[in-house]
Amino acid sequence: MDFTFTEEQQMLRDMTRKFMENEVKPLARQIDDEEKIPTELIAKMRDQGFFGIPFGEEYGGVGAGEMGYCVVLEEMGRGSASVVVLLAAHTSIGTMAIYLDGSEELKHKYLPALCSGEKIAAFALTEQGAGSDAAAIATTAVPDGDDYVINGSKLYISNGDIADVITVFAVTDKSLGVRGGVSALVVESSMPGFSRGPKERKMGIRGAGTCELFFKDVRVPKSNVIGKVGMGFLTAMKTLDCGRLSLGAACVGAAKECIDLCINHASQRVQFGEPIIKKQAIQWMLADMAAETFAMESMAYRGAWMYDQGMKTSREAAAIKMFCSETLDRIVDRAVQIHGGLGYMAEYPIEMFYRDSRINRIFEGTNEVQRMVIASELSRKGRY
Amino acid sequence: MRIAICLKPVPDLATAYVSKSRGELVEQSKRVPNPADENAMALALSLRDGGEVAVFTVGDEAAPDALRPLLAMGADRAYLVDDEQAQGGDALADAKALAAAIRKAGDFDLVLCGASSLVHEVGQLGPRLAEALGLPHATRVTSAQVSGATVSFSRAGSLGEGSLSLPAVLTVEPGCNSPPLPNAITVMKAARKPIDSVSVEELALEPDQVGAAGAAVRLRLTQLPEP
């Protein structure tokens, strides 16, 4: 097995690391305080080609695949979780749905502008009554002439505040339920009848915009259906699988950054006559964090590799999402403890990592849903 | 315009440290481009007007690490004199090797390199290269424009502005411009751009002209400065 990163991946990593250190990290606190990612930063990210990493060059993407995308997310994860969510919601779910199941015509219509970052994407599945129970969505898309007319609302949509292109999941045939009754459609924010609610105030990832989306008689051409009518739920599951895969990589970046901050702090903080890094309690915490990070990193990149090889990765993606989100939570908790009082203070980034981490166990399918996915596959297969 | 850039791979000072016991620099990661050479690259990109930008360096198997970032910035190709006989040279020997490699690769309108290096504050390569190529030169250039067959430039220090007819050699002052950060697309493309190996024989140079054999100046030892 060759576990080395290719030269391209290594260069992508170096480039993203530099960008993260120079452009993102210095703004991380401001992004959290102001609950906003500056448009100038988004413009710079655009110039760097960050919005099209995994997509094929024929659609204007960078062509780096899932592996290249995970490398970029890991490095970004060291700087700001809000920026990661902006990027990930756009790439691995918003745009990915069109990329995976859209017709060639639909892909050529939307992907170039999405890959360049000229337009930002969002993925709108969750509703007031449909969170983990995604099948319970109530937004409707009713055929009318050459169009579908969409009515309903979506809740807690990442990038909802700035997205230009939204993948919306709506019921096209209530009687068929999820097997044939749900479709995925591309809605443009400029279409009449579309509106957004105010940005939600959150515990963490405060710079990433999250809001309600409202659809009142929004007319969408039938050609904007992603894939076949009625196959939307399948598209949703496929896309979420992809999104879950890369979430692990972002967790790896955050974990590594926290460990580095902890080593730095513990080497300088003197208590009881010596730096606390000499104390076994601290050493054992760091050792656990490092071993766990190695496990996260190994999983995340193996999953990405499997995906790029064309292998089926639903169970692995669920395992990665579940394991990495829970492990990161333990790591950031220990990071706060190692920093003591300083870990609680807003003058230092550790408390931001702590608050930002919590959402990972909830969005992209709660970890309970991930366990359902893994269990159901185990039971279906009859063995590991 | 066809522009040649001469690159000096240097240690990554962000991770290297000075060993007190050995009085040496210990490198801990890949070699990087000399910062002034990146400024030279940025100048080349602003002047290229289509054309071609090629990077030349004398180095060993560590050299491509320093070449790829320049390819990612926008150079089209690179030439690496990696022949063992060419290694370990000083400025005298390297100028001969690079001049021969540049001549072999065709006619260039401009040859650029850094005015100084991270290793050695004072740059010698540019004027030496100009002499070896039989071209006029100017040092410590901070900005330049090309009009027809003339390049006009500003320089750091007391020499001020000037102009030369092309082809010419310019050395570029470190920090005088902002080298573009590679973006994701150029990074992917860079990995596919050619790095051609060049041997001393192909350059029609005698072995005693290049590398350690052709060096006039030797570094006898390194030591820590007095505190």
Added chain:
Amino acid sequence: MTEDSTAQELMAAYGISLEEETAEEYRGLLVVAEGQQGQVSEASLAALGVGRDLADAFGARLEVLLLGAGEDQAPGLISRGADAVLLPQAPAAYQAQAWLAALVSAVQTRRPEVVLLAGTDITRDLAPRAAQCLDTGLIGGAQELRAEADERLVVGIVPLYGGRLLGEFACPVRRPQFIALAEKVGRVPSEDRWRTGEVVHLPA
């Protein structure tokens, strides 16, 4: 001569050949002094001071090549340590080709074993090219020099990596040994009015 002639072509035009000579045939020091507004610069005088110490260590003669200033500067150079002041045919203001030709020509006719220059924008422009033309080495940015008289060698101590390390450089075989000092090295020597020396007008 066109703008694009190399120093080599100029040498050929002046009828000066660049055949290899052995180290034994090079003797004495040549210090390059630059004039600013007709006065020898302080940096050049400091280089002269450093050169005089080296010359005394070698028991050698020291000549100063004066560029950018006139014969009126010669007495000040002699009183500060020059055994001879060489006046080339070169323009008073810096012109790359002409000053290069003057320096190379002076080395060829006077055959010094060491050429010492102050660290200025002009010498950074001039010295490496002259050294390449003469197929010899240049130790640049030296903050300290050490004479190894037995070997007739000058060892230059040069800061590396922004001063994190010091390197000791030498040019053991080829001649002359070109040395360019770092900025602000050495002090202007005091004058000794009893010293005598020659003034030599170099041919065009």
